[in-house]
Amino acid sequence: MPxxxxxxxxxxxxxxxxxxxxxxxxxxxxxxPQAQAETAPQPEGLFSLGVACGAPRPDGxxxxxxxxxxxxxxxxxxxxxGKDVTVRWHVAKDPEFRQITARGQALAQPALxxxxxxxxxxxxxxxxxxxxxxxxxxxxxxGRFRTLPAEGAEVESFSVGVVSCQAWYHGHFTAHKHLxxxxxxxxxxxxxxxxxxxxxxxxxxxRQGVEVGPAHQVEAETLEQYRLRYxxxxxxxxxxxxxxxxxxxxxxxxxxxxxxxxxxxxxxGVPDDLFAHRIAxxxxxxxxxxxxDLEALPDGPDSDITTGFDVGNLARLTLLDTRQFRDPAPxxxxxxxxxxxxxxxAEQEEWASDRLADSPATWNILAxxxxxxxxxxxxxxxxxxxxxARQRLLDxxxxxxxxxxxxGDIHRHVATExxxxxxxxxxxxxxxxxxxxxxxxxxxxxxxxxxxxxxxQHEYVKHYDGRRGYLHLRLTPEELxxxxxxxxxxxxxxxxxxxxxxxxxxxxxxxxxxxx
Amino acid sequence: xxxxxxxxxxxxxxxxxxxxxxTWDPLGWDPLIDHFRIYAVAGEASPGEPDEADLLGKTVYxxxxxxxLDPAGETWTYRVLAVSDAGLRGEASDAMTGTSxxxxxxxxxxxxxxxxxxxxxxxxxxxxxxxxQIAVDYPDAVIEYEQGVDxxxxxxxxxxxxxxxxxxxxxxxxARWTLTLDGEPSAPHDLAIWLADTTRLGGxxxxxxxxxxxxxxxxxxxxxxxxxEGDATLPDSPLLRxxxxxxxxxxxxxxxxxxIEFELAEGGWVAWDAVGLxxxxx
Numbered sequence: 001m002p003x004x005x006x007x008x009x010x011x012x013x014x015x016x017x018x019x020x021x022x023x024x025x026x027x028x029x030x031x032x033p034q035a036q037a038e039t040a041p042q043p044e045g046l047f048s049l050g051v052a053c054g055a056p057r058p059d060g061x062x063x064x065x066x067x068x069x070x071x072x073x074x075x076x077x078x079x080x081x082g083k084d085v086t087v088r089w090h091v092a093k094d095p096e097f098r099q100i101t102a103r104g105q106a107l108a109q110p111a112l113x114x115x116x117x118x119x120x121x122x123x124x125x126x127x128x129x130x131x132x133x134x135x136x137x138x139x140x141x142x143g144r145f146r147t148l149p150a151e152g153a154e155v156e157s158f159s160v161g162v163v164s165c166q167a168w169y170h171g172h173f174t175a176h177k178h179l180x181x182x183x184x185x186x187x188x189x190x191x192x193x194x195x196x197x198x199x200x201x202x203x204x205x206x207r208q209g210v211e212v213g214p215a216h217q218v219e220a221e222t223l224e225q226y227r228l229r230y231x232x233x234x235x236x237x238x239x240x241x242x243x244x245x246x247x248x249x250x251x252x253x254x255x256x257x258x259x260x261x262x263x264x265x266x267x268x269g270v271p272d273d274l275f276a277h278r279i280a281x282x283x284x285x286x287x288x289x290x291x292x293d294l295e296a297l298p299d300g301p302d303s304d305i306t307t308g309f310d311v312g313n314l315a316r317l318t319l320l321d322t323r324q325f326r327d328p329a330p331x332x333x334x335x336x337x338x339x340x341x342x343x344x345x346a347e348q349e350e351w352a353s354d355r356l357a358d359s360p361a362t363w364n365i366l367a368x369x370x371x372x373x374x375x376x377x378x379x380x381x382x383x384x385x386x387x388x389a390r391q392r393l394l395d396x397x398x399x400x401x402x403x404x405x406x407x408g409d410i411h412r413h414v415a416t417e418x419x420x421x422x423x424x425x426x427x428x429x430x431x432x433x434x435x436x437x438x439x440x441x442x443x444x445x446x447x448x449x450x451x452x453x454x455x456x457q458h459e460y461v462k463h464y465d466g467r468r469g470y471l472h473l474r475l476t477p478e479e480l481x482x483x484x485x486x487x488x489x490x491x492x493x494x495x496x497x498x499x500x501x502x503x504x505x506x507x508x509x510x511x512x513x514x515x516x
Numbered sequence: 517x518x519x520x521x522x523x524x525x526x527x528x529x530x531x532x533x534x535x536x537x538x539t540w541d542p543l544g545w546d547p548l549i550d551h552f553r554i555y556a557v558a559g560e561a562s563p564g565e566p567d568e569a570d571l572l573g574k575t576v577y578x579x580x581x582x583x584x585l586d587p588a589g590e591t592w593t594y595r596v597l598a599v600s601d602a603g604l605r606g607e608a609s610d611a612m613t614g615t616s617x618x619x620x621x622x623x624x625x626x627x628x629x630x631x632x633x634x635x636x637x638x639x640x641x642x643x644x645x646x647x648x649q650i651a652v653d654y655p656d657a658v659i660e661y662e663q664g665v666d667x668x669x670x671x672x673x674x675x676x677x678x679x680x681x682x683x684x685x686x687x688x689x690x691a692r693w694t695l696t697l698d699g700e701p702s703a704p705h706d707l708a709i710w711l712a713d714t715t716r717l718g719g720x721x722x723x724x725x726x727x728x729x730x731x732x733x734x735x736x737x738x739x740x741x742x743x744x745e746g747d748a749t750l751p752d753s754p755l756l757r758x759x760x761x762x763x764x765x766x767x768x769x770x771x772x773x774x775x776i777e778f779e780l781a782e783g784g785w786v787a788w789d790a791v792g793l794x795x796x797x798x
Contacts, residue, residue, distance in 0.1 A: 075603060076550070082603050110602040111547065199752060218752040222551035222576045223601060268754050269716055269737035274577040277542070277549070281576055284548055284601065300545035 029116040030294060032086060032107040042085060043069035047140035049078070049231060050240030051133065054291030056187065056247045056309060058125035058148045063089055064291035065133045065140055066115035067108050071235050074215040076227030082110045091120050091131045095142055101129065108135075113227050115288040125150040126312075143244040146186055149312035152360065155477075158311045159184040160365075161242070162471040164253075164408020165193040165438030168233045169200045171207050171490025175439045175470045176238035178485060178498040180245045182472060188246050189317075191408035191436065192253030192369040194290070195229050197221075197282075206443045206491045221278055226285035234289065238494065243291075250290055251305060251319050253369035253409055257282040260381060262326050264301065276301040306348055308355055315475050316361035318352055320344060322369040329380050336377070336385060343370075343386040343393075352393070356400035362508055363475050364397070367406045371414075373433050373461070374422035376454050382409070387422075394420060394430055402508055403431030404480060406471075411438040411445070413471070413484040413501055414455055415463040415513050429460070429511040432504075434482050436471035444468070444489045447501075462513045465501040480506040481516060519547050521598035521606035529594065529614025533759035535583045536614040540596055542578040547600040554580050555595045555608070562611035563595055583757070584635065584749055587619035620706040620761050624794025627705065628663045628695045630672050631790030635749040635757060637712045637742065640788060643674035644746025647785075650675060651684045663695035675743060675787055678780030680717040690779045695793065700771045703795045705764040707776070709733065710789035713742025713755040719783015721760075725768045725776050733760050735783055742787030757789065764793075 046067045055062040065087070070079025084107050091102040101123065106116035116133075123129060126149040133140040149155045161179045179188065197220040198204065200212050212232070220226045234240065242248070254260055257279055260267035266275040283298035286305075290296075296305045308318040325345025330336035342349060356364055371382040372390060383390040397403035398420055405418065414435040420427040437445075445466045455464050469486035483503045487496035504513040526541035543549050556572040557563040563570050572594075573580060582592060592615075597608040621633045637643040642650060650673045661671050676691050677684035707723070707730075714735045721733040738756040742748075748755035776793070780786060 077603055111600070113601075219754070221752075222574055223548065224550050224599075267716065268739035268741065269714075269756055270577070274579055277576045277578070280545060280548060281550065300548075 028294065028297065029106050029109060029112050030118055032105045040083070042067075042135055042138065043079060044138070045069040046135050046138050047133065049234045050243055051131070051140050051143040052243035052248055052291040053131065053143055053145050054248045054250070055119070055293040055307070056145070056148050056249070058150050060119060060121040060123050061145050061147065061247060062117055062119050062291050062293055063131055063133070063143075064115065064117055066113060066289065067135065068114070068231060071231040072228065074224070074228060076224030077110060077113060078231060080110065080114045084109050085114065085135060087116050088134045089118055089120070089131060090134070091123070091129050093129060095130045095144070097130065097132070113288045117292065117294070119293070123147050126153065141240070141244055145247045148309060149314075151310065151312070153312035155312035155314035157184070157474060157476045158314055159186050160473040160475070161185055161188040161246070162191060162406050162434065162436040162473065163188060163439050164191045164436050165411055165441040166233055166239070167196050167438065167441035168236065169205045169207055170443045171440040171468060172494035173236045173238040173439055174487045174490050174494045174496050175468055175485070176236070176242045177494055178487070179470045179472070180238060180241035184474060185246050188242055188248045189367050189406055190248060190250035191367050191406055192251055193255040193408065193441065194250060194252065194286070195226075195233050196255045196441070197226075197229065197258055207440070208492050220282075223281035223285060226282050227288065230285055230289040248291055249307070249317070249319055249367070251321060251367050251369055252286060252323060254323055256286050262323065262328060265328060306351070310361055313360055313362065314477060315363040315365055316355065316359045317365045317367065318355050320352060320366060320368040321348065326386070330385055333377070336380065337387060339388040341386050341388055343383060343389040349389070349392065353396040356396045356403065359400050362401055362477055363480060364400045364403045365406060366403065369407070370409050371407050371433070371435060372405050373416040373418060375458070391421065394418060398430040402480070402506075402511065404506070405431060405433040407433060407435040408438070410435060411442045411466070412451070412455070413437040413463065413465040413469060413486065414461060415482065415484065415502065415504055416458070417460040417462065417511065417513055419460055425459075431511050432506055432513055434471055434473070437465065437467065437469050437486065439468060439470065440490060443491045462504065463502040467501070469498070469501065478508055482506070519600070520604045521547060521549060521600045523607035524552065524596045524598055524609035527594065527596055527609040527612040529612050531615055531617045533617050533619045533761060534585050534587050535581050536585065536592060536616050538580045538582065538594055538596065538612070538614070540578050540609060543598055547602065547604070549576070550599045550601055550603070551576050552578065552580070552596050552598050556582065556592045558590070558592055560591060560593055560613045562593055566595055566597060566608050585616045586622065587633065588622035589616050589618035591615040619708065619759070620794040621708050621792060623797065624706055625797055627697070627793040627795055629790060629792035630661065630693065631668045631788060633708070633710050633790045633792065635712060635747070635789055637674040637746040637787050637789065640668050640672050640674035641670055645744045647675050647743045648683055650677060654689070657685070657687045657689040659689065659691040661691065661693050663693065672788070674746070675785045676778060676780050677785045678719050678783050680715065680719065680784035688779055688781050690777055693776045693778070693791070694773060695776070696773050697769060697771055701769050701795065704766070705769060706794045706796065707762045707764060708790075708792045708794060709760040709762070710791070711758045711760070711786045712746070712748045712789040713740070713787040714738030714758060715740045715784030717784035720781045721786060722779040722781040723762070723776070724779070725764070726770065726774055728768060730765065730768065731762050732781070735786060740784070743785065748789070755787075
């Protein structure tokens with residue numbers, strides 16, 4: 001969003017603007033034209049957390065890795081000494097790196113947990129590339145990506161994986177294994193709860209065949225604890241495979257900080273001025289561990305993860321932050337209906353509406369953390385708690401071609417049509433909402449459960465499945481095909497085959513979910 | 517980004533019941549503070565340079581509560597330092613000594629008690645998580661408990677619901693504690709009310725003795741987890757304990773039967789740790 005968002009005092013972004021960026025960009029692990037650090041021998045296994053890329057553009061990408069020879073070192077520094085390390089990167093047109101297209105260096109620094117976020121530029125649009133990092137003689141795993149199509153280009157198809165709610169301790173990431181093997185895949189969208197902050201104890205460690213030490217048994221509150229939590233989750237080989245396979249973009253929900261926190265407020269009674277310190281370290285750890293652009297680097301407890309991009313003229317993606325700027329939970333039903341209540345905050349709301357209004361794309365995709373569709377009035381953590389804000393969003397969607405909302409949060413696959421006005425069943429549909437189930441959260445699950453009637457009571461809700469899995473979208477100028485995949489178990493091991501739970505077609509110009 | 521954090525300043529120790537609250541000045545955002553480390557030694561002697569063997573805890577907040585101290589009172593001396601995002605440690609603060617406030621549960625003579633003053637709800641009825649049964653078992657929103665007849669595990673539910681609790685009919689519940697005194701109280705008495713947790717709603721716990729208003733206790737904002745978890749003394753438990761000890765106004769208690777009534781008049785439930793009546797010694 002929001003170059004227009006006023007930066008808080010002592011803004012690092014302001015420093016960047018003021019200093020011409022060079023020194024700060026080097027310090028931030030983005031670019032280091034000359035070797036900045038000693039090349040002392042480093043321990044083996046520097047790339048144990050894999051590689052990733054994101055923030056896609058037609059001419060480039062942000063590449064990511066975090067050096068961690070001992071990823072589960074309890075101080076959160078991954079076994080690295082407190083020194084800077086120069087990391088080289090290469091981008092090539094072939095996986096053997098014979099045709100190098102771009103190269104550069106970044107500085108891995110202890111202040112960012114030895115994560116680097118170089119942005120490679122000057123690439124060709126709609127072109128496949130391979131990338132890897134190296135330090136000394138150690139090479140990282142090879143990642144790959146396809147740059148976005150050129151602005152306004154005609155695009156035949158674009159495929160997206162959607163995942164959420166990665167409670168590592170509840171089960172194996174079998175869904176990621178299958179997603180990484182998808183034949184058609186251009187992007188993965190994480191729609192929240194990439195990590196969970198809860199302590200991992202006997203009672204919630206349902207992933208069989210693993211053990212965790214005492215440092216994981218407490219709720220994450222400090223930077224070292226959040227860093228350690230990301231390292232634990234990102235140690236999963238299937239998650240690493242997804243990241244290496246395609247670019248990733250992400251929005252957060254609550255568990256990247258604390259269950260049910262909202263705005264700047266804790267859900268457990270910690271005063272706001274204190275809780276800001278926890279938000280600051282949690283947001284920092286999110287930046288350090290994701291392939292994000294510089295704009296997402298937090299400034300204290302303020303961060304900006306909202307962003308967007310176009311896939312030629314086929315699709316416009318807009319990533320929303322439904323956690324940081326929302327109003328408090330309603331105090332009573334009257335408060336819940338107050339027209340000025342906001343989920344996105346005024347600036348983000350205007351920005352999102354503008355992106356919908358100006359869109360040249362056939363498909364307009366909004367990724368957000370919580371369910372938009374009206375389900376029950378007591379689900380106040382979802383847009384149900386913000387009905388007036390939802391109506392404004394639906395009104396904005398009504399003015400754009402083919403809106404599609406991508407959501408996570410509920411640990412269930414749900415496919416629903418979005419009515420123009422949920423208080424008027426005859427108001428027609430303005431879009432569809434595709435809610436992906438969790439990768440791990442809630443363990444094996446079952447197709448139906450106690451929550452099923454709440455969702456399927458509505459005619460506009462077309463599908464419900466309570467098992468783990470992922471969502472696959474294939475967009476073409478003519479239609480959107482959404483495939484809801486599940487796996488029948490995740491707790492015992494990662495061998496469950498993928499099953500198709502449901503598939504829908506949404507024709508362009510006709511916002512319905514038609515079973516396919 | 518990788519500068520060494522400043523020394524911690526403004527360290528202050530605030531005495532409380534069975535705990536000492538430490539606060540200090542926040543250090544800003546650059547460098548980002550990974551966490552603060554709190555070092556403590558018993559007594560009034562300064563710990564000198566921080567020794568990892570004296571590490572009491574770590575926190576991201578410029579505040580730390582040293583809990584589970586002896587209710588009779590303890591004295592500790594503290595130093596705090598900051599660790600930056602790069603793992604660099606700042607200088608430790610000056611030493612600060614604090615003494616916890618003695619509790620009547622340690623200094624007084626116990627007259628009567630429900631539950632154990634131990635930071636846990638576990639010995640109470642329906643603990644640690646069967647709160648929904650309270651609405652079923654007490655449809656009139658009144659809990660009666662007779663000292664010497666009833667037992668905490670069967671007659672004193674671990675939660676007292678309030679108007680903010682939809683699951684309990686959004687009703688102010690009352691818990692009535694009947695106890696018999698052998699004679700007219702000769703010494704001042706104190707009422708100890710220890711809570712294992714409260715809700716994010718806070719509220720008012722109204723105390724009446726023999727139908728006369730005694731106090732409205734303003735409830736602190738709690739974690740709202742005490743309805744599902746019963747042990748606030750576990751490491752990193754989210755439960756937010758609170759301690760309330762009130763002197764009984766003279767003449768309120770009488771020889772024979774007395775009724776001390778707790779009403780959750782506003783807000784959400786309290787999770788009891790224990791309640792007790794104590795006579796002052798000497």
